[in-house]
Amino acid sequence: MKKPFKKAVMATAIGAGIALSSIMPAFADEIVVGTNGKPGNPKVTAAEMFGLLVAQRSRGEHSVKVAHSATLGDDRQMLKSVRVGSMHITVNSDGPVAEILPDLNAFGLPYLFDNLPAAWEVLDGPIGDDLAKKLEAKGYKVLAWWDNGIRKITHTSKPIKTPADIKGMKIRTPQSQVTIDAFQALGANPAPLAFSELPAALQSGVFEGQENPLANIYSSKLHELTPYIAKSNHKYEMTPVLASKRWFDALSDADKKIIQDAADAATWYNRGLFLINDVQLEQTLKEEGAKLNEVDSAAFKKATAGVYDKWAKQIGDIVPQIQKAAAAASGK
Known part of the structure; x- marks a missing residue:
């Protein structure tokens, strides 16, 4: 996972509600992103932002459909779909992902982080990189560590x-x-x-x-x-953004860059929303x-x-x- 870069961008809503077919092709004009968040939740608005950026960077060759409100299953079901390649990306919860990689439980220990920026610094450093490598071995490409706020x-x-x-x-x-x-x-x-x-x-x-x-x-x-x-x-809770490694590895280098750059930019949109919302x-x-x-x-x-x-x-x-x-x- 590349280190996120800070950009300010504005998002508009993209439709959701999708039905999955069987195994999806490696090259897909429409990329399916599933999440349990409801409209207005920073997970959803950041996923919509990701979709806008993918469309812009690919000059319309790719689009993103955001399936919010667990319409494609709960977090565990979406993780399974991503692992086998029947869903492209899940904006998931750290608890179910920690069932796959128990080390992630460490980020949820009580009173570990005093504030959100402190958590981001650790996630974007060597510890976050090491966790991403371990998840790759289990069939997931970590595109980003988004936020799920301080609770x-x-x-x-x-x-x-x-x-x-x-x-x-x-x-x-x-x-x-x-x-x-x-x-x-x-x-x-x-x-x-x-x-x-x-x-x-x-x-x-x-x-x-x-x-x-x-x-x-x-x-x-x-x-x-x-x-x-x-x-x-x-x-504190993170929101792992996980792509199917099987799908991601089959993409061209140019498409991989489009996906990763869009995820990096949407990371700061997501994090900023949680930071602002916690005050406002x-x-x-x-x-x-x-x-x-x-x-x-x-x-x-x-x-x-x-x-x-x-x-x-x-x-x-x-x-x-x-x-x-x-x-x-x-x-x-």
Whole structure:
């Protein structure tokens, strides 16, 4: 994966909703990109940006169809489709990808990154490059590491300020074991569920709350179901952008460059949206009835410290390596 270059560009919406055929040809005029995000989510708008750039750079020879809202399956299904070559690209979630490469769990350890730029610095450095090589060996070409923000906790009926407020809470998590471990350490009752199924599960009372960045909360209107938003900032999540290695390797060098350059440029659009939304959406959410509050971060950090020990035993040296890199990127 090439290092992203910073460019500012504007995106317009591209249609979604596609049906997959069987194995796709190596050279395709229409490139299929699948994601679980809903319209307005930075994953979707960045994928649309990627499509515009591909069309422009290829002078109309290629176009991109963005299948949002998990219309082509959940994250696990899309990963399988990309690996076998029946989907070109997936803008996926780090939890399901970590099931393929457990080292990725290290990026989701609680309170690892103080801010988004620190996470980007580590992802764009040697650690990110090494993870990309390991995924190539498993059939995936890493086009980019996009963002899925720094996450907050929401609840249907009460503010969350200390770990005691979470004890016994039925909370939805993504399909990420490290996230489940963190909430178990806090005394909650976490359970994973596909993002596309989350609103219905909250409406039915299966869960009392969930955790996501503000951009995801707002684009999926989760604040209407869980209006109490704790600014816990408890973990960072990336969004791996993975192409079928089988498909990508069969492209011409010129087409590979078009795809990679477009992914690099869209990376900074995606990251910028999350950075801006984390600030601007607070006011918007308050205006729409959400109740935001600060938390006792020191108490949360102390309660989840044991998660590091568990994962250091499971995945080894990547944990102290990423802790050191994260501290350096944060200026500690």
